[in-house]
Amino acid sequence: MNKNNSNNETNTVLELKPMQDFVETEYIKNITNRGLTYIKAGFPVHFRGPSGTGKTTVAMHLASKIGRPVIIIHGDSEYKTSDLVGNESGYKFKKLDDKFIHTVHKQEEEMTKQWVNNRLTIAVKNGFTLIYDEFTRSRAEANNILLPILQEGMMTTSASKQEDYYMKVHPEFRAIFTSNPEEYAGVNRTQDALRDRMVTLDLDHFDYDTELRITQAKSKLTLKETEIIVKVVRGLRESGKVEFDPTVRGAIMIAKTLATLNTTPLKSKETFRTICQDILTSETSRVGSKTNQEKVRGIVDLLIDKYTK
Numbered sequence: 001m002n003k004n005n006s007n008n009e010t011n012t013v014l015e016l017k018p019m020q021d022f023v024e025t026e027y028i029k030n031i032t033n034r035g036l037t038y039i040k041a042g043f044p045v046h047f048r049g050p051s052g053t054g055k056t057t058v059a060m061h062l063a064s065k066i067g068r069p070v071i072i073i074h075g076d077s078e079y080k081t082s083d084l085v086g087n088e089s090g091y092k093f094k095k096l097d098d099k100f101i102h103t104v105h106k107q108e109e110e111m112t113k114q115w116v117n118n119r120l121t122i123a124v125k126n127g128f129t130l131i132y133d134e135f136t137r138s139r140a141e142a143n144n145i146l147l148p149i150l151q152e153g154m155m156t157t158s159a160s161k162q163e164d165y166y167m168k169v170h171p172e173f174r175a176i177f178t179s180n181p182e183e184y185a186g187v188n189r190t191q192d193a194l195r196d197r198m199v200t201l202d203l204d205h206f207d208y209d210t211e212l213r214i215t216q217a218k219s220k221l222t223l224k225e226t227e228i229i230v231k232v233v234r235g236l237r238e239s240g241k242v243e244f245d246p247t248v249r250g251a252i253m254i255a256k257t258l259a260t261l262n263t264t265p266l267k268s269k270e271t272f273r274t275i276c277q278d279i280l281t282s283e284t285s286r287v288g289s290k291t292n293q294e295k296v297r298g299i300v301d302l303l304i305d306k307y308t309k
């Protein structure tokens, strides 16, 4: 295992196994198969969509289908190219014992700077699958290094003075990207240039069947009880009156909280109401505006009455 001394993160190589409660509906199969087709054709795939639309999960699922070891990078505005590629870090000490002059045991310490590979280099060199989650969060200057990798199959380790200045990308190297368009701020030429070199698949909130099955898989409530939760969450989303759409995460949180309390929407409508109000106002109004929260409460109340009759 390699350590990145500059920020103390671990360059973990993962062997992805299928997720235990992974839900594979027609929608998920379709998006995964499309992704796999482009990967097989040699193109990087980019899953783009708002928060909670399953980008990271689909990326991991696709990576597990590719079947190679996986390296994950999470986009970060603080990243420099060296955080992706690696840098010279610390010193390697080598002690020399001069055995020829027996009377004088001369000891020398030879110091050589050590190159520490970071995750991108490890993936490119060994032909691993790279998942670059939320890549647009990193600055364009840091991501610049990806252009020749995706375009020419060549990595230029210009951030260093290491010997192999140009490194050929391993033929089994594959890259999967995710991004959230809500976070994509303004004109950023490198990010656009990168996007031209990948196939972007847009994800939206899950269809009813997928959202229902994911919520049920995570909570183990019955299908009938889970349906009520999912209908309330979708009803709020489809009302078009909220600041931020509630996601499958809201439905999962409500269902898991009810399961922990050993109750259900039909067993205790009032507990269900309180939990929905708390979780859904929290998910949909991020600045905590009272007017928005009141609006959400009103819509949620009506939806609960409608679906728990």
Ligand SMILES: Nc1ncnc2c1ncn2[C@@H]1O[C@H](COP(=O)(O)OP(=O)(O)OP(=O)(O)O)[C@@H](O)[C@H]1O
Residues within 6 Å of the ligand: 021, 022, 023, 024, 028, 049, 050, 051, 052, 053, 054, 055, 056, 057, 058, 180, 214, 217, 248, 249, 252
């Ligand atoms: N196919 C699936 N099977 C089971 N659970 C899933 C599936 N897809 C998504 N989920 C669950 O739905 C939630 C949201 O998914 P995920 O984190 O992949 O979305 P995302 O679009 O990457 O979100 P964000 O942009 O906020 O990171 C997670 O709790 C995840 O475990």
